[in-house]
Amino acid sequence: MNDLRFAFRQLSRNPGFTVVAVIMLALGIGANTAIFTVVEAVLLKPLPYHEPDRIMVVWADNPTYNLGIHELPPSQLDMMDWRQRSQSFEQVAGITASLTDLSRDGGLTRIGAVSVTANFFPTLGVLPARGRGFTAEEEQPGKDKVVVISDALWKREFGGDPNFVGSSIILNNESRVVVGIMPPGFDFPRSAEMPPPYGLPAQSDLWMPVAGDAKFWQDDVNRQFIVLGRLKTGTSVASAQAELDAMARQATLDRPATHAGWSTHLRPLAMQVAGATRPVLLVLWGAVAFVLLIACVNVASLLLCRAVARRKEIAIRAAIGAGRARVIRQLLTESLVLSLVGGAFGLLLGVFGLKVLLALSPPGLPRLHEAALDGPVLLFSMGATLVTGIVLGLLPALHASKVDLTEALNSAGRGLTEGGRWRSHGALVIGQVAVAFALLVGATLVIRSFGRIVALDPGFAKSGVSSFELTFRGERYRKGDSRIAFFQNVHDRLAALPGVVGVAAVSHLPLGGRENVGYFVIDGMAAPRQGQEPLAQCRVVTEGYFPTMGVGLVRGRDFADTDATGKLLVTIVSETLAREFFPTGDAIGQRIRLKDSGANEWCTIVGIVRDVRATALEMKPMPGLYFPHSQLPNYWDEMTVIVRSATLGRTAGFENTLRRELKAIDPAVPTANFRTMEGLVSNAVARPRFGSVLLGLFAATALVLTLVGVYGVVAYAVSRRIRELGIRLVLGARRGELLRMVLMQGMGPVFVGLGFGLAIALGLGRFLASLLFEIKASDPTTLLCAAVGLAVAAALACWLPARRASRVDPMVALRGE
Amino acid sequence: MSTAPQSPLIHLEGIKKVFLTDEVETHALSGIHLDIAQGEYVSIAGPSGCGKSTLLAILGLLDSPSDGTYVLNGQQVAQLDHSQRARIRNREIGFIFQSFNLIGDLTVFENVELPLTYRGLNAAERKLRATEALEKVGMSHRMRHYPSQLSGGQQQRVAVARALGGQPSILLADEPTGNLDSKNGDAVMDLLRRLHREGATICMVTHDTRFAKHADRQIHLFDGRVVEESAGEPAGVR
Numbered sequence A: 001m002n003d004l005r006f007a008f009r010q011l012s013r014n015p016g017f018t019v020v021a022v023i024m025l026a027l028g029i030g031a032n033t034a035i036f037t038v039v040e041a042v043l044l045k046p047l048p049y050h051e052p053d054r055i056m057v058v059w060a061d062n063p064t065y066n067l068g069i070h071e072l073p074p075s076q077l078d079m080m081d082w083r084q085r086s087q088s089f090e091q092v093a094g095i096t097a098s099l100t101d102l103s104r105d106g107g108l109t110r111i112g113a114v115s116v117t118a119n120f121f122p123t124l125g126v127l128p129a130r131g132r133g134f135t136a137e138e139e140q141p142g143k144d145k146v147v148v149i150s151d152a153l154w155k156r157e158f159g160g161d162p163n164f165v166g167s168s169i170i171l172n173n174e175s176r177v178v179v180g181i182m183p184p185g186f187d188f189p190r191s192a193e194m195p196p197p198y199g200l201p202a203q204s205d206l207w208m209p210v211a212g213d214a215k216f217w218q219d220d221v222n223r224q225f226i227v228l229g230r231l232k233t234g235t236s237v238a239s240a241q242a243e244l245d246a247m248a249r250q251a252t253l254d255r256p257a258t259h260a261g262w263s264t265h266l267r268p269l270a271m272q273v274a275g276a277t278r279p280v281l282l283v284l285w286g287a288v289a290f291v292l293l294i295a296c297v298n299v300a301s302l303l304l305c306r307a308v309a310r311r312k313e314i315a316i317r318a319a320i321g322a323g324r325a326r327v328i329r330q331l332l333t334e335s336l337v338l339s340l341v342g343g344a345f346g347l348l349l350g351v352f353g354l355k356v357l358l359a360l361s362p363p364g365l366p367r368l369h370e371a372a373l374d375g376p377v378l379l380f381s382m383g384a385t386l387v388t389g390i391v392l393g394l395l396p397a398l399h400a401s402k403v404d405l406t407e408a409l410n411s412a413g414r415g416l417t418e419g420g421r422w423r424s425h426g427a428l429v430i431g432q433v434a435v436a437f438a439l440l441v442g443a444t445l446v447i448r449s450f451g452r453i454v455a456l457d458p459g460f461a462k463s464g465v466s467s468f469e470l471t472f473r474g475e476r477y478r479k480g481d482s483r484i485a486f487f488q489n490v491h492d493r494l495a496a497l498p499g500v501v502g503v504a505a506v507s508h509l510p511l512g513g514r515e516n517v518g519y520f521v522i523d524g525m526a527a528p529r530q531g532q533e534p535l536a537q538c539r540v541v542t543e544g545y546f547p548t549m550g551v552g553l554v555r556g557r558d559f560a561d562t563d564a565t566g567k568l569l570v571t572i573v574s575e576t577l578a579r580e581f582f583p584t585g586d587a588i589g590q591r592i593r594l595k596d597s598g599a600n601e602w603c604t605i606v607g608i609v610r611d612v613r614a615t616a617l618e619m620k621p622m623p624g625l626y627f628p629h630s631q632l633p634n635y636w637d638e639m640t641v642i643v644r645s646a647t648l649g650r651t652a653g654f655e656n657t658l659r660r661e662l663k664a665i666d667p668a669v670p671t672a673n674f675r676t677m678e679g680l681v682s683n684a685v686a687r688p689r690f691g692s693v694l695l696g697l698f699a700a701t702a703l704v705l706t707l708v709g710v711y712g713v714v715a716y717a718v719s720r721r722i723r724e725l726g727i728r729l730v731l732g733a734r735r736g737e738l739l740r741m742v743l744m745q746g747m748g749p750v751f752v753g754l755g756f757g758l759a760i761a762l763g764l765g766r767f768l769a770s771l772l773f774e775i776k777a778s779d780p781t782t783l784l785c786a787a788v789g790l791a792v793a794a795a796l797a798c799w800l801p802a803r804r805a806s807r808v809d810p811m812v813a814l815r816g817e
Numbered sequence B: 001m002s003t004a005p006q007s008p009l010i011h012l013e014g015i016k017k018v019f020l021t022d023e024v025e026t027h028a029l030s031g032i033h034l035d036i037a038q039g040e041y042v043s044i045a046g047p048s049g050c051g052k053s054t055l056l057a058i059l060g061l062l063d064s065p066s067d068g069t070y071v072l073n074g075q076q077v078a079q080l081d082h083s084q085r086a087r088i089r090n091r092e093i094g095f096i097f098q099s100f101n102l103i104g105d106l107t108v109f110e111n112v113e114l115p116l117t118y119r120g121l122n123a124a125e126r127k128l129r130a131t132e133a134l135e136k137v138g139m140s141h142r143m144r145h146y147p148s149q150l151s152g153g154q155q156q157r158v159a160v161a162r163a164l165g166g167q168p169s170i171l172l173a174d175e176p177t178g179n180l181d182s183k184n185g186d187a188v189m190d191l192l193r194r195l196h197r198e199g200a201t202i203c204m205v206t207h208d209t210r211f212a213k214h215a216d217r218q219i220h221l222f223d224g225r226v227v228e229e230s231a232g233e234p235a236g237v238r
C-alpha cells in the first residue's frame, strides 16, 4: 500500500513525464484494442451457426487452367456423389446465385437471393425462426414454389407481419409461398465472403430451393454450385480430405472427360469467410503490437532515465536496509500504475479508433457488424496493459536494483563525469528502431502495392461509364429478335440523352462480380488431352461495346450490324488468347467454338482486343472470347447496359433518368444494380486501400514514437553529460566536433537497429506476401528508401539535442558540482 | 637572467567582466592589469566571489572580457570567435581544476590523449606525448585504468598530465588541491613546483598561503581588482 501511495506521489510529482508516458501507452493500447476488436469479430469469434467448426466448403481445383483462382465449384454430379457415398459428411448442400426480382405494387425490386439445396439450413444448423425450412420434396420441379426469407426482408418489405408465413409473393413473375423466416442477422452467403466471380449477393435475403430433374443432378460438366459439407461428429478435416482425395482420384479414372486434372479441397467455413481479410488483419494486428512495443520502449526508456537519476535515492533506500526485492517491487508498482492509467485512456482511444476503423473498412468486410467492445476485447486490453506494465517496470527495476552502492554514493563527489551507463538506453533505441524499420518497410511495401494496383491499366475505362443490369424473363423475350430489338431501342433512347457518347450491353460486366467461363475448341488444332481443354471468359456484347467500355481493338475489326443471325458467325478474342493459342500465325480468320453450350458452332475470329482484368484487378487476365449479341441473343438472360458519359455518371439524377427511360421502353423488364465503373474500381481496391491506410497510419505512429524515443535518449544523455562536454570544450574541442560526437553516438544504435530491422523485415516478409502485388518483400528500393528515410529522421532527432550539446558553456567545467 | 625587456607571455589591460543576470549587473572583474612573463609562477588569492575563477576563465579563453585588452603570446585574443578560441585554448593553455574533471568513460591514457586528438595529431605522436606526460606525473603505470579506479591525488596527477600533454604556454590551475587531503595536496603542489623549475609558466588560484608562497609572485584580488602584489618566498631562486 505504501508502495502504491509512493508510486502515485512519484507520478504526480513529474506531471510532464507522466503525461507523456500515458499518452504513449494510451496510443499503443488504444490501437491494439481497436484492431483486436475487429480481429475478434472477424477471425476469432465462432460463426453464428451450429458447431461451425464442422462446416466445410468443398472446392474443386484444376491447376492446368492457371486461372488464378483455386476455388472452383464442383459439378452437380460431384455433389451428389459426395452426398451418397462419402462417409465423412453428415450433410452436403449446394448454393448458387439467383438473380431475383420481387414484384410489389407494380414495381420490381432486386432481392439478394440464392438457390440452395433443401438441406442448406440443416447443414448450417440454423433453422427458420418462424415457419420451416425446405423439404427434400421441394427439390423436384413443380414442387419448388416455396421460399424462405430473411428477418431483414420480412421487416423491410412486409412490415414484419406476424402472420406472414404462408403468404405468397411474386418472384421473377412466379408466385411462391413463404414457408419460413430466418432469425435476425442470418444473411449467408455474402459475396465478400466467397471468391469473387460467382455472382453472390452482398448479403442474402431470400433462399429458394434448387429444383432439377435427374439429368440436372447428373450434370458433370457445368460447375455452378458452391458446396458446403457438415462433417460428421468426430471426423477430422484431414480424414475427410483424404476421403475426398480418394474419390477425386477415382473420378479421374471413371470420368476422365470431365475430371482429368481436377482435385478437391476442403476449407473450413470460418477460414473461407475471413478469406482475404485474414492476412490483412493479421498483419495489422502484428503492426499494432509493434506500435505498442515501441511505445513501451519509450516509456521504459523514460523510466530508465528516472531510475538512473534516482540511483542515489535507491542506493540510500538500499543502504538503510531495503532488500533488492523491495526496490524492484517499488519500481514495478510505479510502472503498473502508469500502465493502468495508460490502459484506461487506451480503452477510450480504442472505442474511438474502432469507429475510425469501421469507417475505413472495405465494403463487405465480413462480420464487421459483430465488432464490439465485449468481454474478450476487455480481457485482451487488460492483458496487454498488465504485460506492458510488468515489462516496463522490469528493466529499470533490474537496472536500479543492481546499483553499486559504494559507487553510487561516492563517485559523484569525485569530479568524474557521468556516462558509461547508456548501454541499456542504446539497447532500447536499437530495439525500437529495428521494430519501426520493419513496420516502415511493411507499410511502404503495402502502400506501393496499392499504388501499383491503382495504377494498373485494367484494359477498360476506369471512369466515365455507368451501368445497370436488366433481366429478360417470360414469353415476351423468348425470341432472340425481340431482345435484339429491345437493345436497339435502349441504344437509341439512351444515346439520344444529352452528354451520352456511347451505349452498349454486355453479359458480364468487368468487375461486376460474375464471370462465365467455358471450354473452347479451335478448328484444325489437335484435340487437347482430356482435362486440359482450354478455358476462356466468355462475354456476349452488343455492337459498340468495345469503344463504349474503352477496350481497345488491337487488330482486325469490331462487330458490325452486318454480323446478324444467318450470316457468318463471328467472334473477337483477347490478346492473351491470340498469343497463347496462335503463337505463330494470325488468329484472325481462324475458327473457334465453345465446347458445350452457347456458341457451339464454329465462329470465325474477326478481331483481337486488349485484355481486361475482369475478375479482380490484381488477377492476371485470362483468355477472353466475345460473341455478338446479334448472333447469340439468347445466350444470357441477364445483361448489363453500359452508358458512357464523361460527366453524367457522377450526377445524382442520372440513375433516375436511366430508370425512367427503361420504364418507358418496357416497365416489365427489371433493372437493378445501378453502378459506375468508378465505384466498382474503388470497391475492387478497397481491401488493399484499407490495408495501406491503416498500415501507413501505424507505421507513421511507430516512426514518430521512435523519433521521440531517439530524441529523448540523446537529449537525456546530453543533459547528463553537460559537464563532460564542458571539459571537452576546455580541452580545445570545437563546437562542431561536439555536435558531430553527439550525433555519432546518438546514431550508433540507430544504425545497429536498422541492421536488426532489416533482418526482421526480411524474416517477416512472407507474412506480407499475400498483401503484396508485383513487389517482393525484399524489394531493395523499398528497403533502401525506408532505411535512408528513417536514418535521416533519426539524425534530425539527434541533431536537436546535439546542437544544444555544442552550445554548452565551457565554464561549467570550472564550477564545482 | 635575461635583462632584455622581453614582451610578457600574457598582457592584460583594463580587463572588465560584467555578468548580467535577471537585470542585476555583477561586476566580477573591474579593470585588471596583469602581466605574466614566460616561465613565471603566479598565484592568485582573495576572498570567495572576488573574481578569481572569472579571471582564470578569461586567461584560459573560456570566456571573453566585457572590456579590455588581452594579449597572449603577442596576439590579441580578447575578441576571437569560438573556434579560434578553441584552437588557441587547445595549443596554448593547460587547465587543472579543483574537481579533477576527468572523463569517466575514458581510460587514463585516453583522458590525456584527448586534447591531442582535438589538435589533430596522429596516433603515434599522441601516444608519445601522452606517455611522456604521464611519466612526468608518475602515472604511466596506470594508463589502462579508469579514473574511478584511482585515488583523488592520482586523478589530479592525471589531470595535470592531461594539461601538460599539449605542451601549453601556460598552466592554469583553479584550486588544484581543494578536493585533496593535505598529503595528496602536497604531492600535487610538489609536482607543479617541479614543472615550474623545468620551465613551465603557471598561474594558480589558491587559498592556501603555504602553497601561494611557492609562487614567484602572489596577486591578491578583492572585489574584482588587484589590491596587492608580493613576491613569493625565494624558494625557486635562480
Ligand SMILES: Nc1ncnc2c1ncn2[C@@H]1O[C@H](COP(=O)(O)OP(=O)(O)OP(=O)(O)O)[C@@H](O)[C@H]1O
Pocket: B019, B020, B021, B026, B027, B028, B047, B048, B049, B050, B051, B052, B053, B054, B055
Ligand atoms: N555566469 C555568471 N553569471 C553571473 N554572475 C557570475 C557568473 N560567474 C561568476 N559570477 C559572479 O562573479 C563574481 C566572481 O565569481 P568567481 O567565480 O570568479 O569568484 P571566485 O573568486 O572564484 O570565488 P570562489 O573563491 O568562491 O571560487 C561572483 O560574485 C559571482 O557570483
Ligand SMILES: [Mg+2]
Pocket: B052, B053, B054, B174
Ligand atoms: Mg572560484
